Amino acid sequence: MSVLYTLDLVGTGAFAASGAVAGIRRKMDLFGVMVLGLVTAIGGGTLRDLLLGDNPPFCFKNEVYLYLALGVSLLTFALYRHMTAMHQPLLYFDAIGLGTFVVIGTEKALHFDLGLLGAVIMGVITATAGGVIRDVLANQIPLILRKEIYASACLAGGTLLVLLIQNGLPRPMALLIAAATVIALRLLAIRFNWALPRALD
Amino acid sequence: MSVLYTLDLVGTGAFAASGAVAGIRRKMDLFGVMVLGLVTAIGGGTLRDLLLGDNPPFCFKNEVYLYLALGVSLLTFALYRHMTAMHQPLLYFDAIGLGTFVVIGTEKALHFDLGLLGAVIMGVITATAGGVIRDVLANQIPLILRKEIYASACLAGGTLLVLLIQNGLPRPMALLIAAATVIALRLLAIRFNWALPRALD
Amino acid sequence: MSVLYTLDLVGTGAFAASGAVAGIRRKMDLFGVMVLGLVTAIGGGTLRDLLLGDNPPFCFKNEVYLYLALGVSLLTFALYRHMTAMHQPLLYFDAIGLGTFVVIGTEKALHFDLGLLGAVIMGVITATAGGVIRDVLANQIPLILRKEIYASACLAGGTLLVLLIQNGLPRPMALLIAAATVIALRLLAIRFNWALPRALD
Numbered sequence: 001m002s003v004l005y006t007l008d009l010v011g012t013g014a015f016a017a018s019g020a021v022a023g024i025r026r027k028m029d030l031f032g033v034m035v036l037g038l039v040t041a042i043g044g045g046t047l048r049d050l051l052l053g054d055n056p057p058f059c060f061k062n063e064v065y066l067y068l069a070l071g072v073s074l075l076t077f078a079l080y081r082h083m084t085a086m087h088q089p090l091l092y093f094d095a096i097g098l099g100t101f102v103v104i105g106t107e108k109a110l111h112f113d114l115g116l117l118g119a120v121i122m123g124v125i126t127a128t129a130g131g132v133i134r135d136v137l138a139n140q141i142p143l144i145l146r147k148e149i150y151a152s153a154c155l156a157g158g159t160l161l162v163l164l165i166q167n168g169l170p171r172p173m174a175l176l177i178a179a180a181t182v183i184a185l186r187l188l189a190i191r192f193n194w195a196l197p198r199a200l201d
Numbered sequence: 202m203s204v205l206y207t208l209d210l211v212g213t214g215a216f217a218a219s220g221a222v223a224g225i226r227r228k229m230d231l232f233g234v235m236v237l238g239l240v241t242a243i244g245g246g247t248l249r250d251l252l253l254g255d256n257p258p259f260c261f262k263n264e265v266y267l268y269l270a271l272g273v274s275l276l277t278f279a280l281y282r283h284m285t286a287m288h289q290p291l292l293y294f295d296a297i298g299l300g301t302f303v304v305i306g307t308e309k310a311l312h313f314d315l316g317l318l319g320a321v322i323m324g325v326i327t328a329t330a331g332g333v334i335r336d337v338l339a340n341q342i343p344l345i346l347r348k349e350i351y352a353s354a355c356l357a358g359g360t361l362l363v364l365l366i367q368n369g370l371p372r373p374m375a376l377l378i379a380a381a382t383v384i385a386l387r388l389l390a391i392r393f394n395w396a397l398p399r400a401l402d
Numbered sequence: 403m404s405v406l407y408t409l410d411l412v413g414t415g416a417f418a419a420s421g422a423v424a425g426i427r428r429k430m431d432l433f434g435v436m437v438l439g440l441v442t443a444i445g446g447g448t449l450r451d452l453l454l455g456d457n458p459p460f461c462f463k464n465e466v467y468l469y470l471a472l473g474v475s476l477l478t479f480a481l482y483r484h485m486t487a488m489h490q491p492l493l494y495f496d497a498i499g500l501g502t503f504v505v506i507g508t509e510k511a512l513h514f515d516l517g518l519l520g521a522v523i524m525g526v527i528t529a530t531a532g533g534v535i536r537d538v539l540a541n542q543i544p545l546i547l548r549k550e551i552y553a554s555a556c557l558a559g560g561t562l563l564v565l566l567i568q569n570g571l572p573r574p575m576a577l578l579i580a581a582a583t584v585i586a587l588r589l590l591a592i593r594f595n596w597a598l599p600r601a602l603d
Contacts, residue, residue, distance in 0.1 A: 023547065024600075026543060026548075027548065027600055028543075028547045028548050028600070029547070029548060029597065029598035029599065029600050030598045030599055030600070031546070031547070031553050031554050031557070031598055032544075032546070032547030032548055035547060035553070036547070046453070050251060050452060050453070051247070051251070051256065051257055051258060051261070052256060052257055053254070053256025053257060053455070055453065055454060055455025056453055056454055056455060056514065056516060056520070057453060059520075060453070060516050060517070060520040063517045063519050063520055066519050066520065066523065067519065112257070114257060114261050115261070115264045117264050117267050117268065118257070118260075118261040118264055118267065121267065132338070136337060136338070136538060137534070137538070137543070137544060137547065138543065139340065139541065139542065139543045140340065141227060141229075141338070141339065141340045142233075142338060144232070144233070145224065145229045145230070145232070145233030145236060145237070145338065146227075146228065146229050146230060146233055151232050151236075152232050155232070195230065196230035196231045196232055197230065197231055198225075198228055198229070198230050198231070251452060252448070252452070252457065252458055252459060252462070253457060253458055254455070254457025254458060313458065315458060315462050316462070316465045318465050318468050318469065319458070319461075319462040319465055319468065322468065333539070337538060337539070340541065341541060342428060342430075342539070342540065342541045343434075343539060345433070345434070346425065346428075346430045346431070346433070346434030346437055346438070346539065347428075347429065347430050347431060347434055352433050352437075353433050356433070396431065397431035397432045397433055398431065398432055399426075399429055399430070399431050399432070
């Protein structure tokens, strides 16, 4: 499915850039920045494939993901001082990645005969685990556990996808609707500063 | 084995509550609290199944574990202010989970033909890795690496189980004796503040 | 290949000692020190085998690695006060481990039909992931992401190995040349304080 693959690559690049930026801010050297870019971009799908038992993970079967993530990380390292103009576009690309990764992960899990809750969890893992590993390596509490509508948008999108497929919608249409929903939720959350409640507020 | 399964669910719930509490204390939002509850409850068994190559991990085969862990985390989030009365009971439930997870993990590893040391390590991983992931996500040095007789009780229980089975004891009896030993050690350690030595004391 | 296996065990012991020392410095108890020694020594190869789908990982097939890592960790714990004389030799042993682990991991990945970039990444993971897990558990930003020519020496060695094998060199010779290159680079980097650039310098 060619539209989805294109969006997948856009998301991979955006995630790699966010990982590389995190590494630069934590004063890592070139190698560290490239590792952070790489694990942010491919960490979620890799963990999903480990859990599904689909070895080796997707990015070792199609190395385009590896070259793309490393290339973007290198570019980010080289051009960091000139990247302020990229801040806003990167948020959009990141949202595209989020929506795409969720639906790819959820649908793959359904193919592997997981239950409905399990499939949604796999979608959320695909979209968020890379960022979690990035933050753990940067020695910070993962952002998605603390802030904003981010993982919750993934949860909503994965659930929607499962419901649409359950109700007989053709897969390509279900995938695009669910991905678009995640992207829209995420952009609205950024625009209006939505957040989830905390127990200790 | 129905007694073991019941204890397993009790432990799963107790571990989920401890994860959720850690998330609340670190000011995570609702999503973060549920993630922490979930990974604490199912992280150890999931890592064990990844290492054994038993895909997908147990909780994706029987989603009861997922629903239970998420349900308890949600409850903990909602009722946190009223939970001081639960502090003591939760320590007992946690000890039950510890003992049950060790014997389940060790026995499963023996079924997968691991060696004796490997099987004991799998038991310890089953019981403790969830708590380690919880602490890493909360950006703290894992508690079990620093404090109290906790993992060491697991180590003793796993070793005992291997010895009992090696010596021909019927498995159900060996499992219950080993689990009870872990639980008793753990409760005694809490009661009398036992601790392991450190090199720099 | 008996030379490689010997070097592999030397490296395993050196990595275990470095993990145990990190645990002692972070005031972990005996159990924590042994866990840190163990995961540092076997974490990289274990993650590689998980990714390749070779279950259970190497150290559960040949428990010598487990006994060696735990034994060295225990010794380190017992003799820590008297170990200043060991500081220099341990750096050499660590470099030996680094070079050996890279070539073992890269070659194993080629056997599993990974692509060239994937194989080099597997070599780097084999040599460095144990240290990364050690630092994450000790709640620090992984050293290799921040400092010195360490992971980059692995990257160079893995790439060299792939090129040599591609060009038809007999494997034993290619393995030894690549491993020696990593060890030499690492020792030169220590001697002359080489470092990679950072974006924010």
